[in-house]
Amino acid sequence: xxxxxxxxxxxxxxxxKPRPWALVxxxxxxxxxxxxTVGWLDPESRHIDFDLVFPEFYSHTSNLVxxxxxxxxxxxxxxxTGGRLRATVVFALIVIACNYVYELLLPLWNxxxxxxxHYGAVGALVALAWAAATxxxxxxxxxxxxxxx
Numbered sequence: 262x263x264x265x266x267x268x269x270x271x272x273x274x275x276x277x278k279p280r281p282w283a284l285v286x287x288x289x290x291x292x293x294x295x296x297x298t299v300g301w302l303d304p305e306s307r308h309i310d311f312d313l314v315f316p317e318f319y320s321h322t323s324n325l326v327x328x329x330x331x332x333x334x335x336x337x338x339x340x341x342t343g344g345r346l347r348a349t350v351v352f353a354l355i356v357i358a359c360n361y362v363y364e365l366l367l368p369l370w371n372x373x374x375x376x377x378x379h380y381g382a383v384g385a386l387v388a389l390a391w392a393a394a395t396x397x398x399x400x401x402x403x404x405x406x407x408x409x410x
Contacts, residue, residue: 283399324381336392
């Protein structure tokens with residue numbers, strides 16, 4: 262048993278104090294997703310013109326932003342409450358699978374568009390990379406908490 266039950270690994274109610282860079286990176290990713298969303302909704306307010314590098318970027322932004330924010334929020338909750346990275350990996354894989362199933366097999370209110378699914382997968386993987394880095398270097402662990410769990 263851990264000396265402080267509130268910081269026990271795997272305790273879903275435990276509060277973990279993240280290192281400052283993990284919070285800064287989280288909010289920067291969140292702000293970037295918000296800026297991309299604003300550019301998608303209002304082309305006149307685009308501060309970053311991703312279309313110059315990636316043609317038709319803003320036509321696929323909804324999947325990118327939704328996947329990023331879902332995995333980012335879930336990962337932050339799980340990691341900062343003492344949860345394990347494994348749950349975030351599984352959640353990201355579910356989000357990626359849902360993107361592909363919806364875009365390729367269930368095109369409701371939409372046409373089949375694998376590029377949308379690719380953008381969603383990239384968004385989920387970017388957020389998962391943040392979660393993995395935060396798990397590895399941004400959240401203090403006890404001696405008994407394995408690094409890959």
